[in-house]
Amino acid sequence: MEKQQLLELKKTAVRIRRHIIDAVYHAGSGHPGGSLSCTDILTVLYFKHMNVNINDPNDLDRDRFVMSKGHCAPALYATLAEKGFFSTEELKNLRKIDSFLQGHPSMKDVPGVDMSTGSLGQGISASVGMALAGKLDKKDYRVYVIIGDGECQEGQVWEALMAAAHYKLDNLTVFLDHNGLQIDGKITEVMSPECLPSKFRAFNWNVIEIDGNDLIAIDDAVEKAKATKGMPTMVVANTVKGKGVSFMEGEYGWHGKAPNKEERDKAISELDKAMELLGGE
């Protein structure tokens, strides 16, 4: 990746993180931790790889994205707004009574959302359906998904993994947002799904393990997935929950809690500083 492009992506990721903090703050509820951990993945997908058209969000030839861990809607909405599907101003209305920005992604309400999600385990199955339809229609669009590591406790995830490998869906790339935390604590303490990479390999997936907050590593993984034929790719993205906001990092308490005014200001000032270090807007 060129230096300038990497710098721009880094700035975009900071902008998306600021949107997430502000959106959840204004909503007074929502899920900042997992939204921040998967921000870098969304940034690389939407601002480097995915073929999407903001003027025709339902273009049949577009690449698809499914946020299977639907509670991370703030990250998806912030990304879509930053991409231009709707105004970033709308993000302040997240979860409000007259807003189209539903608490969890709703494809009928939000331009750019390809699948309604929120009930864990279902999004990845839907993405299998999208990839299967792409193969059937001999289209060359690709389907990208983010699942959570806690989400892997849902049996349906494994049904979907089995089906994707069975149908050799090499047009499907799933990112595991492996931040190690869920609502009630560490995934290994609540109900360990580990060892995930070896389980994915046993399900006949191409497995790539990366630092999931490293834009270059994410980009490389997407390229490798594109080059892989005959099997779907699982990118095990080792991430930090709450990434980018010091007091949220690695704290499961920030899974589903909104910052108060003071916390919001502190988070935004940290992100502003990060932007300054990148040379400013």
Next chain:
Amino acid sequence: MSKIATREAYGKALAEFGKDPNIVVLDADLSKSTKTDTFQKVYPERFFNIGIAEANMISIAAGMATCGKTVFASTFAVFASMRACEQIRNSICYPKLNVKIGATHAGISVGEDGASHQTVEDMAIMRSLPNMTIICPCDGIETRAAVKAAIDIKGPVYLRLGRLALPLVHKEEDFSFELGKGIQLKDGGDVTIIATGLMVYKSLEAAEMLKAQGIDARVIDIHTIKPIDKDIIVKAAKETGAIVTAEEHNIIGGLTGAVAEVLVQNYPVPLKAVAINDVFGKSGKPDELFQEYGLTPENIVKQAQEVIKMKK
């Protein structure tokens, strides 16, 4: 008279209307029982076996529907409506996706497999899902029309189908099917029997038996359980003053519930139900089970006599 199960007619209809390249069919390892194998033989490239994973099948169907496909997903009614219930709600009904659930082996007429594979709850569950349309055809001819109607409307449809071969109620020549509109099979002024699925032909038999007793019963075939045909029900209430519902389903929440909801809100008249009285089924031959649970023309006659006594 030649008999055909509604599942059989479903498979044939899929093969017939399946020439539309947008139609895909999914099954969960029951294609020989649900009869989707009839479609598979003609269009193997558009048939996908998802294995014994009903929840996955339903969400995969949703994903394919987002890509413009008209998706039929089939398994037994018990698994479709309950194992995959939440997937139907969140992946299909909430985003109003174009998925048709071909739910076969509904009711107790599954027979020998017993309660685990019978379904007495599905219509109640599916009725309470917003955006869902429910069709429960009474014979092979109506099933073919129901499949066509399901293809023609964009959105979720639950097709309730049976295992048992049934006599034809309708005649091909003069049959017309309109989604959401009941079909009056016989006029009558003393009482109305409103039936769905395999209880329709039994209701016609009951009407003959009532006629011999001098009771003139109207018979209505309700193929669309949701949206229910309010007009035909209210008209029957006004003109006959008493209703008997007949369904191969729990008395709670199915046809009886739907008819009662229409009556009490519009034109209350007495109602008696021929339905399963909130119990699970069991193993046995279908006819033995019909006797055991009162799903018989004789019981329809009895309930008609009772409800007529309740008329003011």
